[in-house]
Amino acid sequence: MYSEKVMDHFENPRNVGEIQNASGVGTVGNAKCGDIMRMYFQIDENKIIQDAKFKTFGCGAAIATSSMATELVKGKSVEEALQVTNRAVMEALDGLPPVKVHCSLLAEEAIHAALWDYAQKENLHIEGLQKPVEDIEELHR
Amino acid sequence: MNKLIYLDNAATTKLYPEILKEMEPYFSEYYGNPSSIYQFAQKSQKAIDLAREEIAAVIGAKPEEVYFTGGGSESDNWALKAIADAYENKGKHIITSKIEHHAVLHTCEYLEKKGFEITYLPVNEEGFIDLDELKKSIREDTICISIMAANNEIGTIQPIAEIGAIAREKGVFFHTDAVQAFGHIPLSVEDMKIDMLSASGHKIHGPKGIGFLYIRKGIKIVPYLHGGAQERGKRAGTHNVPGIVGMAAAARLAKETLKGRIEKETSLRDYLIERIEKEIPFAVLNGSKSHRLPNNISFCFRFIEGESMLIMLDGKGICASSGSACTSGSLDPSHVLLAIGRPHEIAHGSLRLTLSEENTKEELDVVVEELKKIIERLRGMSPLYEDFLQTQTGGNSNV
Numbered sequence: 001m002y003s004e005k006v007m008d009h010f011e012n013p014r015n016v017g018e019i020q021n022a023s024g025v026g027t028v029g030n031a032k033c034g035d036i037m038r039m040y041f042q043i044d045e046n047k048i049i050q051d052a053k054f055k056t057f058g059c060g061a062a063i064a065t066s067s068m069a070t071e072l073v074k075g076k077s078v079e080e081a082l083q084v085t086n087r088a089v090m091e092a093l094d095g096l097p098p099v100k101v102h103c104s105l106l107a108e109e110a111i112h113a114a115l116w117d118y119a120q121k122e123n124l125h126i127e128g129l130q131k132p133v134e135d136i137e138e139l140h141r
Numbered sequence: 142m143n144k145l146i147y148l149d150n151a152a153t154t155k156l157y158p159e160i161l162k163e164m165e166p167y168f169s170e171y172y173g174n175p176s177s178i179y180q181f182a183q184k185s186q187k188a189i190d191l192a193r194e195e196i197a198a199v200i201g202a203k204p205e206e207v208y209f210t211g212g213g214s215e216s217d218n219w220a221l222k223a224i225a226d227a228y229e230n231k232g233k234h235i236i237t238s239k240i241e242h243h244a245v246l247h248t249c250e251y252l253e254k255k256g257f258e259i260t261y262l263p264v265n266e267e268g269f270i271d272l273d274e275l276k277k278s279i280r281e282d283t284i285c286i287s288i289m290a291a292n293n294e295i296g297t298i299q300p301i302a303e304i305g306a307i308a309r310e311k312g313v314f315f316h317t318d319a320v321q322a323f324g325h326i327p328l329s330v331e332d333m334k335i336d337m338l339s340a341s342g343h344k345i346h347g348p349k350g351i352g353f354l355y356i357r358k359g360i361k362i363v364p365y366l367h368g369g370a371q372e373r374g375k376r377a378g379t380h381n382v383p384g385i386v387g388m389a390a391a392a393r394l395a396k397e398t399l400k401g402r403i404e405k406e407t408s409l410r411d412y413l414i415e416r417i418e419k420e421i422p423f424a425v426l427n428g429s430k431s432h433r434l435p436n437n438i439s440f441c442f443r444f445i446e447g448e449s450m451l452i453m454l455d456g457k458g459i460c461a462s463s464g465s466a467c468t469s470g471s472l473d474p475s476h477v478l479l480a481i482g483r484p485h486e487i488a489h490g491s492l493r494l495t496l497s498e499e500n501t502k503e504e505l506d507v508v509v510e511e512l513k514k515i516i517e518r519l520r521g522m523s524p525l526y527e528d529f530l531q532t533q534t535g536g537n538s539n540v
Contacts, residue, residue: 010452013522031489032485033485034485034486036523037524038524055522056524057486057525057526058446059446062446
């Protein structure tokens with residue numbers, strides 16, 4: 001059902017954990033639907049994501065997409081991180097089963113949510129960043 | 142690769158080699174069509190007659206009341222649709238429960254579209270329907286009550302004899318989906334006043350693709366599959382002779398071993414339940430402790446999601462199942478867990494382990510140890526658990 005890459009990121013998830021006093025924290029999804037993703041970004045003064053961590057409640061695909069998404073944004077500028085779409089996460093994982101595509105959408109939204117929190121705290125405007133929605137299912141229905 | 146620990150016997154069971162052996166001659170040796178006239182084919186017909194007798198004996202029915210089908214789902218579909226068709230002049234109301242298998246629930250939804258009215262009885266936290274509520278739900282136009290004998294997810298055994306008595310007294314037919322109960326607990330269509338009963342071969346170490354529907358003599362029933370005269374003209378199609386022989390052999394074996402199996406499985410079941418309750422925090426048992434299938438263990442583990450648990454168990458060679466949404470392809474977790482009052486986020490963390498007599502205490506010890514590690518690991522990744530710990534002032538969490 002899952003690709004080898006998905007299984008690898010599920011079994012050996014990268015960047016699990018929290019960042020104390022993170023520059024930005026975003027939580028998306030809801031427990032009712034069975035997925036919650038929380039991402040923590042440490043962002044330096046040059047607006048480069050130095051570190052990214054996550055905590056996820058969800059299925060194998062939810063954990064694997066969180067892991068891959070945090071890998072993809074690390075070392076990127078906030079503007080570049082905004083370009084890490086659900087499609088990019090899926091491609092990096094060699095695809096997801098159709099019923100799990102929403103997990104990658106959730107990962108994309110979690111990146112946006114953490115960046116939004118950072119922008120709020122720093123009082124910054126990040127071009128192209130919109131206020132994230134909590135319920136991803138509503139957004140993409 | 143770890144040695145396989147199979148704990149999904151409610152999904153399907155291993156076909157026992159001795160049962161396969163009984164089936165084998167009917168593939169390529171006695172392959173005659175039982176409906177043919179010559180002596181060679183009569184060998185197949187004889188096998189079917191004997192199988193029907195053996196199955197009837199397990200539930201205390203007459204052989205001519207047993208109709209072979211393609212499995213449990215077909216039996217459920219047939220029972221409800223046939224009753225609806227044959228008795229719609231009497232009324233268009235059917236009573237069932239919220240925790241039935243989809244083979245019953247989706248058939249009921251289909252009948253609703255055809256103008257039938259369905260009452261879906263709620264269940265309490267342990268999964269029992271309320272008998273008074275059942276009585277109150279029966280109306281002039283009620284034609285059938287369909288309540289499962291035992292639930293496939295949480296193992297709750299309904300008060301079948303009491304339901305049968307109520308139905309009989311009110312002159313309403315009683316159908317029971319006994320797919321999980323047949324061969325696992327004693328069932329008697331006479332004592333329990335059951336009018337129709339669905340069962341399947343592969344849940345009792347028989348073959349897949351074969352089941353039966355018991356239909357009490359005297360019940361009008363319309364043909365389900367049209368064609369040849371098989372199954373008293375009610376269910377056409379050349380008999381699945383090896384399947385029928387295999388299911389009968391499995392039923393016979395189940396009958397012979399029932400008492401010992403119940404004892405063995407119950408003791409393994411209670412051992413596993415006790416260890417999980419003692420050793421894994423925030424674990425909630427689903428279903429009843431006393432009226433429970435001997436082979437069913439069902440828990441919800443808070444703060445984690447079922448599919449992740451299943452994949453990690455699979456990595457250790459342990460086969461289990463879950464009522465989480467992710468295993469069903471929908472966003473909603475199991476309708477059964479929601480019906481017993483589990484909130485969505487807790488229902489997502491369900492795990493069902495179902496035993497056979499072949500499982501050992503040692504296997505269950507391995508499962509508990511692996512489960513402890515897996516749950517701890519997943520909770521360590523869970524934002525729900527993180528939030529929960531933060532609400533625990535003074536760090537009095539016992540994890």
